Amino acid sequence: MTTTDDLLDRLSADGAATTGKPRLVFGGWLLGAALLCAAGVSLLLSEAFYSVELYGTGPMVVKWGFSLSLILFCVIALRTLGKPGRRGSLFLALLALPFAPIVALLGLELSTIGPMMDGPTWPRCLLAMAIMSPIGFAGAVLAVRSMAPTRLHSAGLVAGMFGGALAMTAYAPFCPELGMSFMTLYYCLPILLMAGIGWMFGPRLLRW
Amino acid sequence: MSSTGDALDQLMAAARAGDSAAYRHFLAEAAQRIRARLARKMGGDSELEDLVQECLIAVHDKRHTLDPGRPVAPWMYAIANYKLIDHWRKRGRSPIELDDEADMAVAADTMAATDIEALLEQLPEAQAQAIRLTHIEGLTNREAGERLGVGVSAMKLRVHRGMNRLKELVDEQEQ
Numbered sequence: 001m002t003t004t005d006d007l008l009d010r011l012s013a014d015g016a017a018t019t020g021k022p023r024l025v026f027g028g029w030l031l032g033a034a035l036l037c038a039a040g041v042s043l044l045l046s047e048a049f050y051s052v053e054l055y056g057t058g059p060m061v062v063k064w065g066f067s068l069s070l071i072l073f074c075v076i077a078l079r080t081l082g083k084p085g086r087r088g089s090l091f092l093a094l095l096a097l098p099f100a101p102i103v104a105l106l107g108l109e110l111s112t113i114g115p116m117m118d119g120p121t122w123p124r125c126l127l128a129m130a131i132m133s134p135i136g137f138a139g140a141v142l143a144v145r146s147m148a149p150t151r152l153h154s155a156g157l158v159a160g161m162f163g164g165a166l167a168m169t170a171y172a173p174f175c176p177e178l179g180m181s182f183m184t185l186y187y188c189l190p191i192l193l194m195a196g197i198g199w200m201f202g203p204r205l206l207r208w
Numbered sequence: 209m210s211s212t213g214d215a216l217d218q219l220m221a222a223a224r225a226g227d228s229a230a231y232r233h234f235l236a237e238a239a240q241r242i243r244a245r246l247a248r249k250m251g252g253d254s255e256l257e258d259l260v261q262e263c264l265i266a267v268h269d270k271r272h273t274l275d276p277g278r279p280v281a282p283w284m285y286a287i288a289n290y291k292l293i294d295h296w297r298k299r300g301r302s303p304i305e306l307d308d309e310a311d312m313a314v315a316a317d318t319m320a321a322t323d324i325e326a327l328l329e330q331l332p333e334a335q336a337q338a339i340r341l342t343h344i345e346g347l348t349n350r351e352a353g354e355r356l357g358v359g360v361s362a363m364k365l366r367v368h369r370g371m372n373r374l375k376e377l378v379d380e381q382e383q
Contacts, residue, residue, distance in 0.1 A: 003257075003261070004239060004257060004260065004261055004264070007261050007264060007265070008232060008235045008236055008239065008264070009232070011235055011264060011265070011268040012228060012231045012232035012235055013228075014268065015223070015226075015228055015231060016220065016223035016224045016230075016231040016234070016271060017224065017226070018271060018272040019272075020272075022272040022273075082273060083273045083274070083275065083283070084270070084273060084282075084283050084284075084286035084287045084290065085278075085282035085283040085284075085285070085286035085287075086283075147270070147272075147273050148266070148270035148273045148287065148290075150286050150287070150289070150290040207294065208266075208270075
């Protein structure tokens with residue numbers, strides 16, 4: 001009997017039924033990262049919903065509308081990219097969708113009142129993004145590693161984007177800044193930067 | 209069950225329904241198709257069978273990523289392609305033909321008068337470790353790979369490169 005035949009016997013003894021709870025593992029890593037970020041914000045910031053107290057829910061709809069939809073599309077894309085043989089291009093293209101209204105609002109702001117880029121809390125925004133994005137990124141990497149990604153650059157890019165979007169979701173309720181230019185500079189660009197980092201390190205981090 | 213008439217789809221559906229013999233047949237059929245696909249791309253590579261086995265293990269370990277009702281073939285070939293690319297990447301895309309038999313068949317007294325340990329210290333640690341495990345401790349490439357947590361292909365490559373370097377070092381000393 002050849003070694004391959006031995007291997008076939010050994011593998012088939014396990015059966016074809018899926019062991020464990022792969023969906024729970026995938027979701028667990030993402031949820032774990034989200035909870036970690038949420039816990040961090042609630043522990044460190046006394047008024048996590050400071051911007052809502054100041055301006056009501058309007059600005060939050062824009063910020064969370066963007067970041068939550070980006071998270072949703074990232075999760076869908078990660079699930080798809082984690083399954084070999086599935087075309088993920090459509091889902092990758094969908095990731096651009098949440099950016100469209102932001103670009104439109106930014107264009108409106110620039111053409112009417114000019115760039116609203118200044119804001120005293122920008123160092124804290126950047127710090128929050130810098131601390132929490134890697135947590136979300138790590139959660140996404142572990143989640144997608146529990147599957148079988150074969151397009152590692154793309155999966156890394158989405159994992160990075162997820163990390164950035166998660167960090168924004170956690171911190172945005174506190175952020176009292178309103179300008180779209182501010183949001184683009186201190187939220188969208190860091191998210192894209194994380195996506196670039198994910199694209200770069202995807203093949204190293206996601207190999208299986 | 210999948211709507212396609214592919215035997216792989218039918219075997220996987222039966223296997224998932226609890227038919228263990230069908231799963232054995234599925235894996236055997238998968239092995240055959242993967243071997244044929246890889247052979248076309250790799251030619252007469254000495255590592256073909258190792259790679260087929262790696263693919264089978266991956267197909268088995270990652271079977272939860274195949275959605276019920278989805279055709280098996282595109283999923284399986286995507287895994288095989290991924291493993292092949294990973295294999296080439298580990299080999300640095302070099303056209304090295306690994307000759308395991310030549311690497312392992314160094315006569316016991318070939319380097320009897322040589323301070324092997326001193327020579328090994330001149331090699332990169334990964335290669336030296338690979339040679340210690342396979343040629344001094346007598347482990348197979350697979351056993352050594354399992355101990356170091358690397359694949360058989362990577363292990364063979366380390367041994368191959370290490371042995372080549374060792375031969376060069378011995379030649380340099382003799383000159």
